[in-house]
Amino acid sequence: MxxxxxxxxxxxxxVDLATEKGQLEVVYKDMQYLQAVCNSSREFVNLLRSPIIKADKKDAIISAVTKSNVSELTAAFSRLLVAKGRESELPEIAAAFIDQYNAINNIGRVKLTTAVPVSEELKNAIAARVKADQGLKNVDLETAVDESLIGGFTLEFNNRLVDASVLRDLNDIKKQFSVNLFESRLK
Known part of the structure; x- marks a missing residue:
């Protein structure tokens, strides 16, 4: 769990160890890699969380997956997690590391969801607007396409959601029609 x-x-x-060793950027890239592996391979995450597979097997598999793709510091950290029986937390640790790195470097994570793919020019304009409004140094903009929005966009940032989609407008209108404001006046 x-x-x-x-x-x-x-x-x-x-983060503290990587900063002390002067390898924060390297470990950040490693954590991005591990997060990408965990997001793309459900089998890998299931392997990490399996109580049936022995620790030495897990260590060998993690080493094989990360062999030439991560630094020695990250590989040693992975071995430590396996030795402590915490390898099941690796996906969450990678995400927490990235969040802490972003906080240290004043980087905001923004997710933009639109009904159709957007141009690079529009992405840059949105990133610049968020930077200016929030006083951030950099913005990590993630985009997604969800055709059910019909039009408009949703913007997720810092546990906030700006929903300017046509789908939301239609749902609001539907709610207004479901509540008949004039029914009470007829009686």
């Missing part, structure tokens, strides 16, 4: 508090503590320890 994912434990965000535990993941945050391990991530903080890794």
């Amino acid at each position: 994912p434990n965000p508090r535990l993941a945050g503590r391990y991530a903080k320890s890794l």
